[in-house]
Amino acid sequence: MHIPFCSHKCHFCDFAAFAGLEAREPEYFQVLAREITTRLTDFQKENEAEIVLDTLFVGGGTPGLARIDELVFMKSTLEQFCTLSPDCETSLETTPHAITEAKAFDWLQLGINRLSIGIESFQDSELKAMGRDHSRSQALAGIEAAVRAGHQNISLDFMYGLPEQTLASFKDTLREAVRLAEYLPIQHISAYGLEIAVNAPLLLRYPRDSKAYVDEDGFVAMFETLVETLEEAGFKQYEVSNFAREGFESRHNITYWKNEPYFAFGVGAHRYVNGVRSANTKSFNVYMRDFDEGSTREAIDHRGEEMETLMLALRMRRGLDLEDFQKRFQKDLLSLKAKEIAILKKEGLVQLSDTHLQITRKGLTVMNSIIGKLLTG
Numbered sequence: 001m002h003i004p005f006c007s008h009k010c011h012f013c014d015f016a017a018f019a020g021l022e023a024r025e026p027e028y029f030q031v032l033a034r035e036i037t038t039r040l041t042d043f044q045k046e047n048e049a050e051i052v053l054d055t056l057f058v059g060g061g062t063p064g065l066a067r068i069d070e071l072v073f074m075k076s077t078l079e080q081f082c083t084l085s086p087d088c089e090t091s092l093e094t095t096p097h098a099i100t101e102a103k104a105f106d107w108l109q110l111g112i113n114r115l116s117i118g119i120e121s122f123q124d125s126e127l128k129a130m131g132r133d134h135s136r137s138q139a140l141a142g143i144e145a146a147v148r149a150g151h152q153n154i155s156l157d158f159m160y161g162l163p164e165q166t167l168a169s170f171k172d173t174l175r176e177a178v179r180l181a182e183y184l185p186i187q188h189i190s191a192y193g194l195e196i197a198v199n200a201p202l203l204l205r206y207p208r209d210s211k212a213y214v215d216e217d218g219f220v221a222m223f224e225t226l227v228e229t230l231e232e233a234g235f236k237q238y239e240v241s242n243f244a245r246e247g248f249e250s251r252h253n254i255t256y257w258k259n260e261p262y263f264a265f266g267v268g269a270h271r272y273v274n275g276v277r278s279a280n281t282k283s284f285n286v287y288m289r290d291f292d293e294g295s296t297r298e299a300i301d302h303r304g305e306e307m308e309t310l311m312l313a314l315r316m317r318r319g320l321d322l323e324d325f326q327k328r329f330q331k332d333l334l335s336l337k338a339k340e341i342a343i344l345k346k347e348g349l350v351q352l353s354d355t356h357l358q359i360t361r362k363g364l365t366v367m368n369s370i371i372g373k374l375l376t377g
């Protein structure tokens with residue numbers, strides 16, 4: 001469920017996220033409820049199966065800014081059509097400075113059992129350079145408020161490859177995250193390399209060739225430091241950019257990487273239902289006029305599904321389940337790609353367990369080229 005409102009548009013951001021539209025929030029939630037009702041009614045007409053959700057992700061934007069009654073309204077709209085499984089992983093995404101203890105408590109009452117907080121960096125100079133509107137002290141205060149309210153499953157998001165960021169400053173940020181995780185219930189950490197939207201305002205201050213960014217070797221060094229630091233601190237890397245304490249992997253994200261179906265609602269939302277990937281418009285005004293206007297649809301054929309399944313599964317450290325793959329696509333990858341796998345194994349880029357084909361830590365930095373070699377013709 002996508003809630004697109006933000007207190008400020010970060011200077012690199014390409015999401016369907018908008019600042020200064022708070023006045024239109026009530027109207028947005030009405031359209032969102034209409035979309036949920038229409039799409040799920042149509043789904044139920046075509047498919048007689050009961051809808052049971054294993055996960056619910058309220059993302060954005062900054063859903064942490066939404067009023068609690070609006071979130072209650074959205075959840076109850078959804079529950080008219082779906083049952084949330086008893087252990088449904090229910091996440092809410094927020095910026096740290098949108099958290100207050102009272103709000104965080106309300107989220108718990110609503111059933112939010114996983115809080116994902118966008119910290120990005122603990123260095124004020126980097127936050128300012130990338131055009132965020134929060135500071136290190138606000139980040140710490142937000143995390144502490146969530147903990148005081150009773151949240152026990154907190155995920156922190158970071159970014160690397162930021163302007164003005166050095167390997168040493170990134171190490172400092174990671175050290176701070178690890179220090180907090182020693183005594184706070186931080187169970188999960190994500191860290192993504194900075195991706196800058198085309199025409200992003202950040203490029204005016206820091207063009208792509210600016211010396212304020214680390215070079216390619218520096219970027220790889222940051223990634224390697226990330227993996228080493230978090231694994232040493234007991235966070236297992238279960239996907240290229242995601243780390244979790246035992247049992248706290250994001251079930252929601254694993255659904256994507258296993259190439260399984262999911263619904264999605266809201267401006268810019270993408271879904272995968274009955275073999276069709278579809279996406280809503282990213283334009284706020286178009287969505288508000290008609291949630292389906294400008295949406296795109298792509299039916300994924302068997303071959304496309306096979307390629308996607310292979311690519312997504314290899315992002316996960318546990319890798320591709322070879323038996324599942326054979327059952328799903330009637331293909332024995334080990335025989336079909338015996339030569340390529342033998343070479344990759346010799347180079348230390350992949351490894352085989354009894355059940356899975358995995359990309360090694362060394363292979364992670366050249367993951368795309370490995371996947372290219374494993375795609376079947």
Ligand code: SF4
Binds near residue numbers: 006018118
């Ligand atoms: S808070 Fe997140 S979604 Fe909102 S503008 Fe910044 S990066 Fe984009």
